[in-house]
Amino acid sequence: MSIDVGRIRKDFPILSRTVRDGRPLVYLDSANTSQKPLQVIDAIEEFYSRHNSNIHRATHQLGEEATEAYEGARIKVAGFIGTEDESEVIFTKNISEGINLVAYALGNASTSGPEAERFRVGPGDEIVITEMEHHSNIVPWQLLTQRTGATLRWFGVTDDGRLDLSNIDELINERTKIVALAHQSNVLGTVNPVREVAAKAHAVGALVLVDGAQAVPQMPVNVQELGADFYGFTAHKLCGPTGIGVLWGRRDLLETLPPFLGGGEMIETVAMERSTYAPPPHKFEAGTMPIAEAAGLSAAIDYVRDIGLEEIHAYEHELLDYALAQLREVEGLRLLGPAEATDRGGALSFTLAGLDGREIHPHDVSQVLDAHGVAVRAGHHCARPLHRRFGLTASTRASLYFYNTRSEIDALTEGLRQTQKFFGAA
Amino acid sequence: MQLESMYQEIILDHYRNPHHKGLRDPYDAEVHHVNPTCGDEVTLRVRLDGDDVADVSYDAMGCSISQASASVMADLIIGRPVKEAMNTGDEFLKLMQSKGKLDPDEDVLEDAVAFTGVSKYPARIKCALLAWMAWKDATVKAMEAQA
Numbered sequence: 001m002s003i004d005v006g007r008i009r010k011d012f013p014i015l016s017r018t019v020r021d022g023r024p025l026v027y028l029d030s031a032n033t034s035q036k037p038l039q040v041i042d043a044i045e046e047f048y049s050r051h052n053s054n055i056h057r058a059t060h061q062l063g064e065e066a067t068e069a070y071e072g073a074r075i076k077v078a079g080f081i082g083t084e085d086e087s088e089v090i091f092t093k094n095i096s097e098g099i100n101l102v103a104y105a106l107g108n109a110s111t112s113g114p115e116a117e118r119f120r121v122g123p124g125d126e127i128v129i130t131e132m133e134h135h136s137n138i139v140p141w142q143l144l145t146q147r148t149g150a151t152l153r154w155f156g157v158t159d160d161g162r163l164d165l166s167n168i169d170e171l172i173n174e175r176t177k178i179v180a181l182a183h184q185s186n187v188l189g190t191v192n193p194v195r196e197v198a199a200k201a202h203a204v205g206a207l208v209l210v211d212g213a214q215a216v217p218q219m220p221v222n223v224q225e226l227g228a229d230f231y232g233f234t235a236h237k238l239c240g241p242t243g244i245g246v247l248w249g250r251r252d253l254l255e256t257l258p259p260f261l262g263g264g265e266m267i268e269t270v271a272m273e274r275s276t277y278a279p280p281p282h283k284f285e286a287g288t289m290p291i292a293e294a295a296g297l298s299a300a301i302d303y304v305r306d307i308g309l310e311e312i313h314a315y316e317h318e319l320l321d322y323a324l325a326q327l328r329e330v331e332g333l334r335l336l337g338p339a340e341a342t343d344r345g346g347a348l349s350f351t352l353a354g355l356d357g358r359e360i361h362p363h364d365v366s367q368v369l370d371a372h373g374v375a376v377r378a379g380h381h382c383a384r385p386l387h388r389r390f391g392l393t394a395s396t397r398a399s400l401y402f403y404n405t406r407s408e409i410d411a412l413t414e415g416l417r418q419t420q421k422f423f424g425a426a
Numbered sequence: 427m428q429l430e431s432m433y434q435e436i437i438l439d440h441y442r443n444p445h446h447k448g449l450r451d452p453y454d455a456e457v458h459h460v461n462p463t464c465g466d467e468v469t470l471r472v473r474l475d476g477d478d479v480a481d482v483s484y485d486a487m488g489c490s491i492s493q494a495s496a497s498v499m500a501d502l503i504i505g506r507p508v509k510e511a512m513n514t515g516d517e518f519l520k521l522m523q524s525k526g527k528l529d530p531d532e533d534v535l536e537d538a539v540a541f542t543g544v545s546k547y548p549a550r551i552k553c554a555l556l557a558w559m560a561w562k563d564a565t566v567k568a569m570e571a572q573a
Contacts, residue, residue, distance in 0.1 A: 364490050
């Protein structure tokens with residue numbers, strides 16, 4: 001079954017607006033943040049108009065309704081990512097906070113009781129990441145190694161933008177505490193062999209954290225089948241609102257993992273000297289949480305499930321195939337990441353040279369595209385080490401979602417040719 | 427079209443043929459500045475001669491706006507008294523914060539008036555200011571070293 005893009009686009013009011021003097025918007029920046037359908041916008045409005053209240057602590061009817069919306073979203077997320085136990089679903093601000101939660105909780109383990117022993121990180125321990133990570137999956141681990149004296153190590157990236165697993169046996173060893181990697185690269189589009197890496201990590205007793213920010217919006221994800229211990233994603237790339245993300249963790253781990261943020265709602269009892277903590281997931285949810293955003297995320301999951309994740313994935317694959325073919329035709333364009341659509345998502349990062357052979361800076365490329373109504377991202381996309389790996393400081397990135405069309409890809413390639421003309425020799 | 431209001435011919439000329447580019451000796455202070463959002467980088471050296479800017483040399487990677495701005499800046503300030511050059515820098519900063527609403531003084535800013543259109547694009551203001559910020563920083567360091 002294929003999807004009806006014409007009908008879907010009508011759900012997204014923003015897609016019919018114009019920009020820069022009446023040009024139709026061509027939105028190719030969904031890896032940055034996705035657009036929101038009316039169903040999600042309405043759900044948030046409905047929450048604030050009808051049910052707004054704080055959760056868990058209000059004994060009135062609104063409190064019950066708000067709690068139901070919030071906890072209902074948790075149950076929905078659990079089903080969406082393939083777990084039956086909704087207490088394994090922790091709401092966070094975004095995926096960055098989810099990764100920081102794990103990194104800080106590991107750091108806190110050294111000052112926690114014996115039950116947290118397996119999480120302790122210290123000198124001699126190793127933390128393994130990859131060169132293709134978003135800064136969100138690099139910096140928290142750097143901070144952890146700086147605090148604990150552990151060593152940070154990483155997988156390299158091959159010339160065609162795949163994870164270089166040639167030294168996996170050396171990299172993941174009995175000193176490894178945790179392996180953290182992206183499910184899908186936000187720059188290269190590469191889908192990583194998470195299962196293979198996780199199996200290797202588990203064989204040496206290491207934990208596995210997967211950054212699913214780019215994968216969850218684009219493909220069916222089952223955290224159990226992947227073999228992850230922690231899996232994070234963010235709502236706003238999945239047609240949902242900003243301000244809420246998800247960290248899934250295996251129940252047995254969450255039981256003994258020390259808390260990250262302290263505050264209201266994460267406690268069992270508080271005395272002036274010390275406190276005990278609520279069971280998961282509440283142990284990891286301090287303070288008033290993004291409640292309306294949870295209602296929005298719930299609506300977003302309903303929305304993409306109605307279309308079907310398999311259908312979304314198949315349509316995007318087809319669109320990506322077309323985009324790759326069209327970009328190949330643009331002279332002077334160098335694509336980063338796999339040239340074929342296999343095991344590849346819809347992030348298309350590239351550099352562009354003018355017809356005189358001189359590189360046109362991504363900021364200049366995106367500015368000319370913007371003048372044509374085409375919205376892309378320019379810069380290092382929060383992946384500076386990866387750009388350095390390819391000898392670059394920046395690239396231009398067009399990224400696809402299921403509401404994009406072939407004619408929008410054509411607008412992109414036409415815009416790129418205009419860019420080359422504009423910056424041609426005087 | 428709006429593009430031409432940003433990419434004035436003067437800017438494109440400086441971008442294609444930047445003036446004073448390349449690091450030169452001797453110098454009193456060197457700084458390295460980056461624009462964290464796009465990774466544009468500039469290494470810039472300043473040599474002072476008493477109260478005057480004797481030389482400004484730089485090596486930069488970046489977009490047409492940041493490259494052209496460095497070139498225009500070097501034209502404007504080399505050989506001028508530091509005080510006057512700082513004043514020019516302040517005028518340029520004001521222009522860049524004006525959202526295109528300021529009528530710039532061409533006697534002070536010369537070719538730099540061409541950046542008026544850039545000030546309408548918030549995402550690009552940092553590009554235009556990168557070299558100026560580096561120069562101010564380097565000049566302060568050079569003066570401290572002299573004192």
